[in-house]
Amino acid sequence: MNTRSVHTRNTDGSSRLDVMNFLNEVAQNYPSAISFASGRPAEQFFDIEAWIGRIPLFVEHFARQHGLPNETARNLIGQYGRTNGIMCDLIARQLALDEGVSCHPRQIVVTTGCQEAMSLCITHLCRHPDDIILTRSPAYIGITGIADMNGIGIVPFASDDSKPLADALEEAIRNARSENKRPRAVYLVPDFDNPTGSVLSHLERQQIIEVCARHGVVILEDNPYGMFRYDGDVVPTMFALDTKGCVVYLGTYSKSICPGLRVGFAVVPEGEMSGGQSGAEMLDALSQAKSFATVNTSQIGQAIAGAILLSEAGSLRKLITPVIHHYRTNRDAMLHSLEDTFSGYEDDVTWNRPDGGFFLTVRLPFEFGRDEAEFCANEHGVLTMPLSFFALGDDGRDRVRLAFSNSDPERIREGIARFGAFVKMRSGRQHQQRSR
Ligand SMILES: Cc1ncc(COP(=O)(O)O)c(C=O)c1O
Numbered sequence: 001m002n003t004r005s006v007h008t009r010n011t012d013g014s015s016r017l018d019v020m021n022f023l024n025e026v027a028q029n030y031p032s033a034i035s036f037a038s039g040r041p042a043e044q045f046f047d048i049e050a051w052i053g054r055i056p057l058f059v060e061h062f063a064r065q066h067g068l069p070n071e072t073a074r075n076l077i078g079q080y081g082r083t084n085g086i087m088c089d090l091i092a093r094q095l096a097l098d099e100g101v102s103c104h105p106r107q108i109v110v111t112t113g114c115q116e117a118m119s120l121c122i123t124h125l126c127r128h129p130d131d132i133i134l135t136r137s138p139a140y141i142g143i144t145g146i147a148d149m150n151g152i153g154i155v156p157f158a159s160d161d162s163k164p165l166a167d168a169l170e171e172a173i174r175n176a177r178s179e180n181k182r183p184r185a186v187y188l189v190p191d192f193d194n195p196t197g198s199v200l201s202h203l204e205r206q207q208i209i210e211v212c213a214r215h216g217v218v219i220l221e222d223n224p225y226g227m228f229r230y231d232g233d234v235v236p237t238m239f240a241l242d243t244k245g246c247v248v249y250l251g252t253y254s255k256s257i258c259p260g261l262r263v264g265f266a267v268v269p270e271g272e273m274s275g276g277q278s279g280a281e282m283l284d285a286l287s288q289a290k291s292f293a294t295v296n297t298s299q300i301g302q303a304i305a306g307a308i309l310l311s312e313a314g315s316l317r318k319l320i321t322p323v324i325h326h327y328r329t330n331r332d333a334m335l336h337s338l339e340d341t342f343s344g345y346e347d348d349v350t351w352n353r354p355d356g357g358f359f360l361t362v363r364l365p366f367e368f369g370r371d372e373a374e375f376c377a378n379e380h381g382v383l384t385m386p387l388s389f390f391a392l393g394d395d396g397r398d399r400v401r402l403a404f405s406n407s408d409p410e411r412i413r414e415g416i417a418r419f420g421a422f423v424k425m426r427s428g429r430q431h432q433q434r435s436r
Pocket residue numbers: 039112113114115116140142189194222224251252253254259263264
């Protein structure tokens with residue numbers, strides 16, 4: 001019998017596992033609506049045929065590396081292959097060049113998107129019925145979904161700013177222990193969080209590492225958006241700051257190349273890790289689990305990603321420069337449209353100004369849940385995501401996530417005007433009710 005206590009309900013009563021279905025359904029049911037619902041990367045930058053055409057570069061690289069003729073290398077790439085992946089050297093080089101992450105290729109397991117990396121890590125770390133993971137709330141649906149699917153408890157910490165994040169985390173760890181739960185991992189998106197767009201400061205990162213080292217808890221640092229910074233100074237990754245073997249770094253080429261590749265990875269620390277195991281033991285365990293889950297990550301996908309890295313001298317910076325320009329323009333268009341649309345409503349409607357990533361959130365003077373999202377789609381032709389869909393507790397009920405990545409300034413202006421019409425109509429009604 002499963003003795004874990006799990007809560008898979010959203011604050012609006014719907015199942016968290018239904019959220020993905022909701023997203024897909026609204027997109028299908030309202031195809032002509034302007035969508036700020038899903039944070040898909042911008043497709044006009046997918047140069048699929050050209051990228052596939054570069055595969056010979058990877059074949060040559062693989063052949064040279066293993067002392068093989070090109071033809072044998074090509075056949076091996078078409079075969080079942082090494083579970084931990086065939087492009088670990090290129091990933092290590094790209095991380096060093098682009099993300100300030102220094103690691104050896106042997107620390108890497110290549111996964112079927114970052115989603116598989118998260119899943120392997122969580123299920124490896126939480127094997128006892130009382131093992132739990134901690135995360136901020138609201139949290140990325142991918143992580144709550146994995147926990148829910150596997151019956152693993154997921155406990156929120158710090159849904160408001162009333163105390164320093166590390167203190168809130170330490171308190172959550174202590175509380176969980178007092179209830180005989182075993183906090184095993186903290187999941188964080190320190191750079192341009194999905195869904196909030198927020199960034200953890202240098203100090204917050206250091207303090208969280210201290211807390212986790214003290215309590216033997218592993219940090220899962222998920223960083224799909226770190227390279228998409230539009231303003232401000234880069235903050236070092238938690239992996240780079242970690243001297244205690246706490247941080248497992250999770251990455252992906254879904255945003256910097258394209259999600260269709262399904263190539264992501266986990267980087268495990270070397271030596272003794274937080275919680276007692278060694279990095280090599282964790283890597284072996286991930287590898288063994290992966291060998292039964294997906295055997296290996298598509299080697300064709302790896303060959304494409306690897307070939308892109310080879311043709312770009314190891315770095316993705318140049319490739320994503322126009323993409324960053326596009327996202328920055330979209331973000332600015334969304335911020336300007338919000339300012340124009342809600343001028344005069346400054347006390348009631350507020351939003352954050354993310355320095356990067358794909359999302360921002362808007363706070364409204366009323367609750368915005370599934371019904372409101374459906375009404376907006378149906379009556380106003382604009383798709384948005386209630387933040388309560390991502391919440392683990394009662395938070396986020398009056399907030400909405402807006403994705404600006406896969407759009408353009410004109411659609412953004414029109415979409416925000418439509419969203420504004422709904423918000424004004426709704427808050428006007430509320431205002432009238434209050435003054436009656
Ligand atoms: C925070 C976060 N982590 C992971 C992923 C999934 O990445 P992948 O496509 O590599 O599975 C996403 C995708 O949107 C994301 O926002």
